[in-house]
Amino acid sequence: MFGPEGPTLRELAVQALSSVEHGYDLLAPKFDHTPFRTPGPVLDAVAEALAPLGPFTDGLDLCCGTGAGMRPLARLCRRSVTGVDFSAGMLDVARQRVRPTEVPRVAWVRGDARALPFADAFDLVVSFGAFGHFLPAELPRLFAGVRAALRPGGRFAFPVFAPPRPTDPGFWLLAGFDAVMRVRNALWRPPFVMYYRSLRLGSFLGELERAGFTVEPRVLPGFGRRADGSPRGRLVVARRAGAPDPAVTPRRAG
Template sequence: MFGPEGPRLRELAVQALSSVEHGYDLLAPKFDHTPFRTPDQVLEAVAEALVPLGPFEDGLDLCCGTGAGVEALTGLCRRSVTGVDFSAGMLDVARHRVRPADGPGVAWVRGDARALPFRAAFDLVVSFGAFGHFLPRELPGLFAQVHSVLRPGGRFAFPVLAPPRPARPAFWALLGFDAVMRVRNALWRPPFVMYYRAFRLTDVLGELGRAGFVVELHALPGFGRRGDGSPRARLVEARRTQPAAGSVNS
C-alpha cells in the first residue's frame, strides 16, 4: 500500500491519534508517497473536463494539501492560482514542489475552508479528496463559504467516484475504515475527522442547490462505466448564479 518512501505504521498511528491539522503536519513530508494523494489520472481528467467551461482568470484549490491541484490549475487559469489549507506542514511542502516557471502567479494561504479569508475573488474553485474531513452537518456552511468567494458565474468543481458495490472488497475496506474512525473518535480526543462514506452525492447536490448553485454533472469518460451504465467517475460543476439565501454577499 505504501512505497519505501511512505510513512511507517508507527508514523501513521501517531498521525491518527492527533488532530486533523497536526496529523497532516506530521504526514506532509511523505504525503505524496501515500494512496491519500489524488492520483494524476483524476487531476488530468478534471482539468480536461474544465477546459471547455473556461477561460478562467483566478482559481482556488480548496484544502490544497501538497499542491497537486494547484499545479493542475496553473494550466487552466490565466492570472492567478491560490492554494488554501489549514496544515502549515502541507503548505510548506507545496511551496517547495510547485514552482511554475511561467503562467499565472501562485499564492499559498493558511486558512480554514469553513471561514475563508476571501470575498468574490475567484471564478473557479476546485477541491480534490478533502470532503471526508467535513461532517455532513458542516456542508451547508462549507458550500456557503465557497459561494461567497466566487464571482457571479464562477464555478465550483470537484470529482466524485462511484462508491464500490457490496460485492467488492473495497466496499468492506471503506466500511471498516469508517467504523474504526468512529470508534476512535468516540474514545479519543481530539477527534480526527476522516470518513469515506459520509459524502453522499444525493445529499451533496441538495446542499449545493440550497447554497445558491446551479449544478450539472459531467461523466469523466477515462474511468469507464459500471455494469448498469452509470459513470464510474463524474465531475460536479456547481455554478454561482445568485447570492445564497440569507447571504449579505453579492
C-alpha cells in the first residue's frame, strides 16, 4: 500500500495514537505517498462532471489536505480558490506544492470544517475523502456551515463510491479497520476519528436536505457499474436554495 517514500509502520502507529489534527501534522510530509490521497482520476472525474454547471466565481476545498483538489477546482473557478484544513502541517505542504504560478488567486485558511469562518463567500464547495473524520451526529453542524459559506444558488459537491460487498476482501479490511479504531478510541485519548464505513449515501442525502439543500446526485460514469447495475461512483451535488441576487456584488473569499 505504501511506497518507499511513504510513512513507516512506526510513523503510522504514532499518528494513530495522536489526535486527528496532530496525526495529520505528522503525516503531512509523506501524505501524498499514501493511498489516503485522493487519486487523480477521481479529481478529474469530479471536475468534468461539475464543468457544465459552471462557470463558478469563487471555490472552496473543504478539508483540502495537501491541496490535491485545488488544481481541478481552479479550472472551474474564474476568480479565486481557497483551501481550508485544521492541520497546519497539511497546509504547509499544500503551500509548497500548489504554487501561485499553477493556481493563481489561491488562499489557505487553517480552520475547523465544523465552524467555517465564511458567509456567502463561494459559488462552489468541494470535498474529497474527508467525511470519515466526522461522526454522524456532526453532519448537521458541518452541512449548516457549508450552506452558510455558499452564496444562494451555490453548490456543494463531493464524490461517493459504492462500498465493497461482503464477498469482497476489501469489505472485511474496512470492517476490521473500523473495529480497531473503535477499540482504540474506547481505550485511548485523545480520539482519532477515522471510520470508513460509518456514513452511507442515504445519510448524506437526508442530512443535506435537512440543512436546506436541494440534492442532485449524479453518476460518475468512468468508474463503471457493479454486477447489479448500480454505479460504482456518484457525485453528490447539493444546491443552496435561492437564486443569487444580481444586484449584490459577491464577496471575495479568504
